[in-house]
Amino acid sequence: MSARWRVLVGFAVLLALLPLVVPNSFVLDLVNRIAINAIAVIGLNLVMGYAGQVSLGHAAFFGIGAYLSGVLPSQYGWPPVAALGAGLAAAGGLAFAVGRPILRLKGHYLAMATLGLGIIGAIVVTNESRWTGGPDGMPVDALTLFGHGPGNEKGWYAVLAVALWLTVWLAQNLVDSPVGRALRTLHGSEPAAQSVGIDVPKYKVRAFVVAAMLASFAGSLFAHYVGFITPQVSSFMHSIELVTMVVVGGMASVWGSVLGAALLTALPQLLADFEGWEMVLFGGLLVVTMVLLPRGVVPTLARRLGGRARA
Amino acid sequence: MLSEFLQFLFAGVTSGSIYALAALGFAIIFNASGVINFAQGEFIMLGGMVSVALAAAGLPLPFAVVASVLVSVVVGIGVEKGAIEPARRAETVTLIIITIGASILIQGLAQVIFGKGQHALQPFSGDTPILVGGASLLPQSLWVLGVSAIVVAALWGFFNRTLAGKAMLAVSYNRLGAQLVGIEPRRVWLVAFGLSGGLGAVAGALSAPITMTSYDAGLMLGLKGFVAATLGGLGNGLGAVVGGLLLGVAEAMTAGYVSSAYKDAVPFVLILLVLVFLPRGLLGARSADRV
Amino acid sequence: MRFGGVQALAGISYLVQPGRVQSVIGPNGAGKTTLFNVITGVYRPTEGRVLLDGDDVSGQSPDRLARRGVARTFQNLQVCLQMSALDNVMAGAHRHLGQGLLPSLLHLRATRRADAQARDAAMEWMRFVGVDRYALRDADGLPYGALKRLEIARALASKPRLLFLDEPAAGLNPTEKVAMRDLIHAISERGVTVVLVEHDMKLVMGVSERILVLDYGRKLAEGSADEVRANPDVVAAYLGHG
Numbered sequence: 043m044s045a046r047w048r049v050l051v052g053f054a055v056l057l058a059l060l061p062l063v064v065p066n067s068f069v070l071d072l073v074n075r076i077a078i079n080a081i082a083v084i085g086l087n088l089v090m091g092y093a094g095q096v097s098l099g100h101a102a103f104f105g106i107g108a109y110l111s112g113v114l115p116s117q118y119g120w121p122p123v124a125a126l127g128a129g130l131a132a133a134g135g136l137a138f139a140v141g142r143p144i145l146r147l148k149g150h151y152l153a154m155a156t157l158g159l160g161i162i163g164a165i166v167v168t169n170e171s172r173w174t175g176g177p178d179g180m181p182v183d184a185l186t187l188f189g190h191g192p193g194n195e196k197g198w199y200a201v202l203a204v205a206l207w208l209t210v211w212l213a214q215n216l217v218d219s220p221v222g223r224a225l226r227t228l229h230g231s232e233p234a235a236q237s238v239g240i241d242v243p244k245y246k247v248r249a250f251v252v253a254a255m256l257a258s259f260a261g262s263l264f265a266h267y268v269g270f271i272t273p274q275v276s277s278f279m280h281s282i283e284l285v286t287m288v289v290v291g292g293m294a295s296v297w298g299s300v301l302g303a304a305l306l307t308a309l310p311q312l313l314a315d316f317e318g319w320e321m322v323l324f325g326g327l328l329v330v331t332m333v334l335l336p337r338g339v340v341p342t343l344a345r346r347l348g349g350r351a352r353a
Numbered sequence: 354m355l356s357e358f359l360q361f362l363f364a365g366v367t368s369g370s371i372y373a374l375a376a377l378g379f380a381i382i383f384n385a386s387g388v389i390n391f392a393q394g395e396f397i398m399l400g401g402m403v404s405v406a407l408a409a410a411g412l413p414l415p416f417a418v419v420a421s422v423l424v425s426v427v428v429g430i431g432v433e434k435g436a437i438e439p440a441r442r443a444e445t446v447t448l449i450i451i452t453i454g455a456s457i458l459i460q461g462l463a464q465v466i467f468g469k470g471q472h473a474l475q476p477f478s479g480d481t482p483i484l485v486g487g488a489s490l491l492p493q494s495l496w497v498l499g500v501s502a503i504v505v506a507a508l509w510g511f512f513n514r515t516l517a518g519k520a521m522l523a524v525s526y527n528r529l530g531a532q533l534v535g536i537e538p539r540r541v542w543l544v545a546f547g548l549s550g551g552l553g554a555v556a557g558a559l560s561a562p563i564t565m566t567s568y569d570a571g572l573m574l575g576l577k578g579f580v581a582a583t584l585g586g587l588g589n590g591l592g593a594v595v596g597g598l599l600l601g602v603a604e605a606m607t608a609g610y611v612s613s614a615y616k617d618a619v620p621f622v623l624i625l626l627v628l629v630f631l632p633r634g635l636l637g638a639r640s641a642d643r644v
Numbered sequence: 645m646r647f648g649g650v651q652a653l654a655g656i657s658y659l660v661q662p663g664r665v666q667s668v669i670g671p672n673g674a675g676k677t678t679l680f681n682v683i684t685g686v687y688r689p690t691e692g693r694v695l696l697d698g699d700d701v702s703g704q705s706p707d708r709l710a711r712r713g714v715a716r717t718f719q720n721l722q723v724c725l726q727m728s729a730l731d732n733v734m735a736g737a738h739r740h741l742g743q744g745l746l747p748s749l750l751h752l753r754a755t756r757r758a759d760a761q762a763r764d765a766a767m768e769w770m771r772f773v774g775v776d777r778y779a780l781r782d783a784d785g786l787p788y789g790a791l792k793r794l795e796i797a798r799a800l801a802s803k804p805r806l807l808f809l810d811e812p813a814a815g816l817n818p819t820e821k822v823a824m825r826d827l828i829h830a831i832s833e834r835g836v837t838v839v840l841v842e843h844d845m846k847l848v849m850g851v852s853e854r855i856l857v858l859d860y861g862r863k864l865a866e867g868s869a870d871e872v873r874a875n876p877d878v879v880a881a882y883l884g885h886g
Contacts, residue, residue: 096446143629149445150389154583155628158621161576165618212749219748219755220741220762223727227735230724233686234795237722238802239710239739248745278576282453289450294726321461328454329436336443 046218050211057203061196070195072311077202078264080303081209083287084296085256090285091294092217093249094229095145096153099160100284103133103254105167105276107261112182112271113173122185126262133258134251141247160281168273179272182265198267205263206300209256213296216252225249226294257284290331292338301340356487361609362602363485367494367563369601370501371397374556375578376585376593377508378549384525384588385538385545388448392432392456394575395463396550399425400557401566402463405472414475422554428459429550433543456571463568474561497559504555505594512590521545525588573617580620584627586634596635599623646690652678653861656692660806665828665838667848669872670858671881676841677719679858680808684716685709711739715804717795719811719841725784729775729794732783733766734759736801762801769797773827789820793827800831807831809840813847825850849873857881 064070086100107129114125144155167174174180184191185201192198216222224245228235235242265271274280283306291302309327313320335342375397382390403421408414432455440451477496482489512518523531524541532538556574557566564570581600585592600620608616627635646652653675660666668676681687683694688703695701701709715736724732741762742748747755770776773793778786783794792812799807812828813821821844828851832838842848848855848869855872857864865875872878 090446096449098449144625147628147632150383150587151583151628151632151634153389153449154579155625157576158580158625161621162618162625165615165621169614215751216749219751220738220743220759221745221748223731223735224738224743226727226731227724227738230726231722233706233718234722234724234798235735236686236706237684237710237716237718238736238798239707240735241705241707252745252749278572285446286450286453289446293444293446318465319461321457321464323461325454325456325458325461329451329458332443332447332451332454333436333439336440336447 046214050207050214053210054207057207060203061199067195070199072308074195074198074202074267075264076304076307077199077206078260078267079284079287079307080206080300081263082257082260083284083291083299083303084209084213085253085260086284087288087291087293087296087299088213088216088225089249089253090288091292091298092222092229093225093246095246095249096149096156096285097250097253097281098153098157098278098285099163099281100156100253100257101276101278101280102160102163103137103257104261104264104280104284105163105273106133106136107258107263108182108265108271108275109167109174109261110258111262111265112180115183116181117173121187122183122266123187126259129258129262130255133254137251137254138247141250142243145243145246145250157278157281160276161278164273164276164278167276174273177273179270181270182268184269185263185266202263202267205259209259210296210300213299217296221245221248286328289338290328290335292340292342295338295340295344298338298340302338305339357609359486359488361605363488363490363494364609365602365605366598367497367601368560368604369598370497371556371560371574371597372577372581372600373594373597374501374504374552375574376581376597377505377590378552378556379578379582380588380590380593381508381521381552382542382545382549383582385521386437386542388437388452389579390432390546390549391449391452391575391579392459393549393553393578394571394573395456395459396425396429396553396571397557397560397574397578398463398566398568398571399428399459399550400554400559401474401561401570402467402472402557402568403554404558404561405474405566406467408474414477418558421558422551425550425554425557426547427550429546429548429553430543432459432550433546437542437546438539456575460568460571467568469568471565471567472561473565474558476562480562491563493559493562497563500555500559504552508552508590517544577620580624583634584624586636589634589636592634592636651861653682653858656858656861656863658856658863658866660837660839661854662805662837663832663835664853665832665840665851666854666856667852668839668841668856668858669843669845669848670864673860674858675861676858677810678861680716680810680839680841684714684808710802710804713803713805714808715799715802715806716808717792717799717810717812719814721791721795723783723791723794723798725782727783728780729770729783729786729790730763730766730779732794733770733797733801734762736769736798737762737765737803739802766797766801769800770794772800772830773797774823789816792816792824796827796831800836804836806837806839809838809842811841811843813842813844821847 064073082104086097089095089097110129110132111122111125114120114128115122147155168177192201224240228240228242228245232242261275287302287306288299290305292298310320313323316323375393378393382388400421403424404417407417407420436451436455440448476493478492480491482491512522520536521541523536524538528538577600581596582593584596584599603623604616604619607619668679670676682689685704685706693700693702696712741758742755767776767779770779773796775790775793775797778790813824816824825847828838852869855869856866857872857878859881864881865872865878
């Protein structure tokens with residue numbers, strides 16, 4: 043068995059054993075939210091960490107999944123799974139359509155364009171209240187397939203753990219493949235990538251599409267899991283949360299994304315005790331972490347431990 | 354018809370001036386350090402909130418406004434010293450996250466100190482509208498336009514006529530070259546953050562009587578300032594002013610003639626369209642990559 | 645070729661001769677790298693055409709030309725420093741690997757097998773240029789000479805017919821320069837047509853069967869090493885004060 047598979051099997055075992063040590067449904071709920079965020083963050087890391095393209099509007103794709111899963115079943119009678127698929131198609135289609143013109147941009151101009159895209163998405167869901175309930179949000183039907191649903195937190199954990207494991211597997215496959223190598227190459231040097239025959243715009247768009255679909259997937263899961271969504275899911279701040287998870291966990295590290303999602307999903311819960319001071323502490327911790335660990339937690343630790351393990 | 358148009362134009366130029374000041378803050382910091390400072394909006398918020406708080410505490414309005422600018426300058430310098438300088442060598446994305454962290458921190462502090470409520474500052478010289486061509490113009494709008502024009506002129510003079518200003522431009526053109534002739538880039542960054550802090554606070558205090566302000570008012574203003582700065586071409590001072598005014602007018606016209614619900618989307622639609630056709634903004638430099 | 649108001653190249657007709665090593669020389673700013681960039685598709689020529697096997701390929705993107713067997717290295721290194729040396733070279737094989745998104749996502753057996761072959765081939769190329777001992781190290785931190793060779797290995801991994809080397813000897817010490825000359829010979833012996841831009845006259849005269857001399861964007865002379873050396877214009881414009 044290759045090293046990669048040993049780690050993946052280890053992760054599967056960890057996921058299987060986790061419910062045994064989780065003390066209560068409150069913590070299990072937190073774990074479930076971490077899994078949902080991690081799926082979106084792994085996708086975003088493909089764009090940012092591997093392909094080297096900043097995206098400050100990724101919550102737009104999360105919002106597409108969440109709102110299609112919210113609107114289509116409750117207002118048009120779609121089966122939830124079909125709505126989830128529609129979300130994947132819509133997010134992937136949008137990323138494909140806007141990817142070429144936007145991903146031509148460099149640096150801060152790309153940041154601006156993706157940010158703009160995200161904000162437009164948030165404004166649309168806030169304003170189209172006929173479907174989305176506007177700023178107040180909307181309830182979402184339960185996720186069911188042939189009349190069966192995950193039910194309580196435990197059932198959801200099973201669904202989300204499988205989804206997360208599959209996402210990690212797919213992402214690691216991609217990273218360790220000709221397509222992944224092409225992405226890392228164009229990140230390192232676009233002239234070099236072109237000189238070996240890599241169609242740079244095409245590969246950037248591919249990463250963007252995969253990331254958009256994973257975000258939409260996570261958005262659909264989130265909508266059904268929580269059962270209620272507001273425009274917050276597609277807001278600028280949510281985009282920033284996702285980017286922060288990528289960067290804190292570590293760019294170009296799939297495991298870093300999982301850790302980043304875990305840290306930044308759990309942190310606000312821990313800070314909730316410091317009533318009124320949550321934002322101060324969150325902002326302060328963010329600055330301190332990035333100043334001390336500019337490469338993110340996992341790559342920095344990997345380097346410190348002297349290991350050359352490529353996560 | 355005309356009066357309606359004029360009404361929208363006044364509103365647009367007023368908010369456009371605020372965006373221009375915000376955009377100049379972005380441009381100054383970007384030129385000096387290559388950083389996009391996402392905390393720029395918080396300086397604007399501080400200008401409004403500190404003025405409101407001090408005025409409420411009984412300080413005469415002019416002193417309250419000046420004090421808010423000073424507070425914001427200090428905060429700007431603090432952001433540079435505490436968050437940017439220690440991470441100078443980090444990647445762009447990391448620096449973006451750091452400024453966002455600073456922004457959340459400042460917002461959090463403002464929330465703790467000033468609370469969550471919405472506040473309005475009293476207008477600088479009354480609120481009796483002046484009628485121009487059938488449209489009414491608030492005296493505060495004149496304050497906004499006048500002070501913005503003075504600030505822009507002063508900045509132009511600073512960067513083109515004074516040694517300190519020229520030194521800052523030199524750093525933006527060629528950091529190493531500037532260092533060789535004895536300009537200390539770190540001091541330039543510090544000045545840039547202080548200056549942008551002050552600039553933001555001026556914008557915030559000026560607009561607070563018109564738009565109301567709250568601890569979280571900085572986010573959208575900051576983002577629109579970023580749009581305005583990018584619209585004109587990042588780092589281009591004239592571009593920032595033009596971009597800001599353009600944005601304000603486009604927004605006001607959309608709100609007036611099309612839909613006020615989508616007013617906030619205008620800057621972002623506009624910037625996407627511009628970037629698709631002009632990847633470096635309206636007045637940005639065209640350059641080819643050297644290989 | 646012009647940039648704004650600057651005429652960078654004018655009236656140059658240049659025929660790359662298959663199977664040979666040939667050089668483009670000239671003083672700084674003569675337009676050598678610009679000529680490379682026009683031929684390899686980085687710049688679109690404002691006038692004139694680039695023909696490959698008789699097809700007009702002017703202004704085709706570098707990646708399309710690369711897929712037709714045109715490879716190159718760069719004057720200022722373009723190595724991906726965040727990747728391992730081996731990954732850099734494997735990237736060179738891109739055009740010969742399965743490029744579908746789904747096979748990559750699912751790690752299909754065929755994709756894995758092709759990738760494993762590319763890995764072996766890349767190791768082979770690294771041995772060929774002499775950097776195999778660095779294979780698993782990050783490119784960041786490799787010695788300069790190794791990075792230059794790594795770029796050549798990457799270009800070779802794409803199995804090019806035509807290889808453009810932009811100043812392969814720049815920054816190398818005398819021993820490394822001699823080794824570079826031998827490497828260029830060895831590449832040529834494998835049937836790859838090599839064109840180099842180079843300042844080091846000893847290297848140029850040592851490896852080139854034909855030499856093109858540029859000055860101020862114009863063709864000054866073309867011929868064998870001896871012919872170029874004997875050309876009075878060349879001596880005046882270049883060798884005289886070079």
